[in-house]
Amino acid sequence: FAALSYCWGTGSQTQLRSHTFETLTQHLELSDLPQTIKDAIIVTRSLSIPYLWVDALCIIQDDQEDKLREIGFMARIYSMAYVTILASSAADAADGFLQRCPTDRSPSVQIPFRISLDQFGSATARIGDFSGHAARQDNPLSQRAWALQEQMMANRLLLYTPSTLEWRCAAGVMSLDQALSMDWKYNPMPMLVSQLAESQEEALEQWLWIVNDYSRRAMAKTTDKLPAIAALAETFASVLGEYHAGIWQHGFVQQLAWKISEWIRGRRSDVYRAPSWSWASIDGDVDFGSTDKTCCTLVSVESVPKNEHVPYGEVAQGATTL
Structure with a gap:
């Protein structure tokens, strides 16, 4: 299964509650869901993952006993998810995160080089921000307290921002533009628990x-x-x-x-x-x-x-x- 980390925002959204439990567990209309959850379903299906865990739909929101029980399971939920989808750019559940990225994300320069004595070539270098732009503290999700452990407990992260897409796992970090530093001390994106010191x-x-x-x-x-x-x-x-x-x-x-x-x-x-x-x-x-x-x-x-x-x-x- 995949898990979703996102901002609820201030708008109303479909939630699992005591009075909606029977209805939602039997049938859930995709059209009734906010755009962020719809987008997460699209991503989950495109990865051929059969299930998606969303807190608003998997925890009975007006049942304190169920909430406490699920809070106790959080470590296992996010650490056992195949991938955690981060809707980093969406400030509200209604916003969605699958907007088209701009094609020209950052300026580039042509760098000439010599292949042999009589052969020359050139490489295109994109001038990117090596501070981990998708993880900067200016995106809405990075301001949400609950999102920190949701992000850190994950084995794999898929981050959607207005400008790019990033992938992070224990093996490395990659974006559409560049590879990023794995050192948690210098990367503003929180480390994964898989990097926990011994x-x-x-x-x-x-x-x-x-x-x-x-x-x-x-x-x-x-x-x-x-x-x-x-x-x-x-x-x-x-x-x-x-x-x-x-x-x-x-x-x-x-x-x-x-x-x-x-x-x-x-x-x-x-x-x-x-x-x-x-x-x-x-x-x-x-x-x-x-x-x-x-x-x-x-x-x-x-x-x-x-x-x-x-x-x-x-x-x-x-x-x-x-």
Whole structure:
């Protein structure tokens, strides 16, 4: 099956709900679906993939128990999908993403070269943006908090932007224009979990980078702060161990050195979602400071999940002693 990562937007769309469950599971009219989902179906069929997973149609949206259960499955859903389709350019489900790309995407130059003593040729070089243009932080999907783990949990990504199409997997990254860097540190497109470091120190560095990116994204429900990154936390736990409301017990003191960007005014959540020592307790762009000088040590830390079936999701309480 394929999975779709997209922006819902503000418009209404067909959703799986308690009162539509029987109707939608028996018959689904293609004409009733928003354009982005229609386009994803076209892509899925063209790849000869029989099934497409879409959150709006595969999770009962007004059933909290079903939502919690599916959130617990997110890591498996996106990691087991054959490919995840990213509708990067669509700000709303009604927008669609299969618009025709411009033929002249970037300027090109002719470079002459010598083949032999008496033979000459020329090559066309396109002047592209090697910063990963499809993954820049100016596309609508890169502003959506949930989309970060949907993108990172995938084995393969197919990104549709207004100007090009990109493919990403563990073997490499390719666009219609060029090959892109695979180094997650210098590529603004988030790494895939398949690139998860094996050492705790490197994995923790990756996690801090993820939180930095994630905290700059928007979400409709502020209580989703921890659930929307739970699949990534579940995966990182295999290397980093115990997890407490967004912070790992390994390197705990180092992670307490977070701050809100000086250019952004942070706002404490009106509804409790994490202890005050966690970055997840506040809305704002999170940066991590240097902790070369350790002024304290961890004595104990604990957190209690709201739902035992979603151990990396919302927390009921947390406490630490330093």
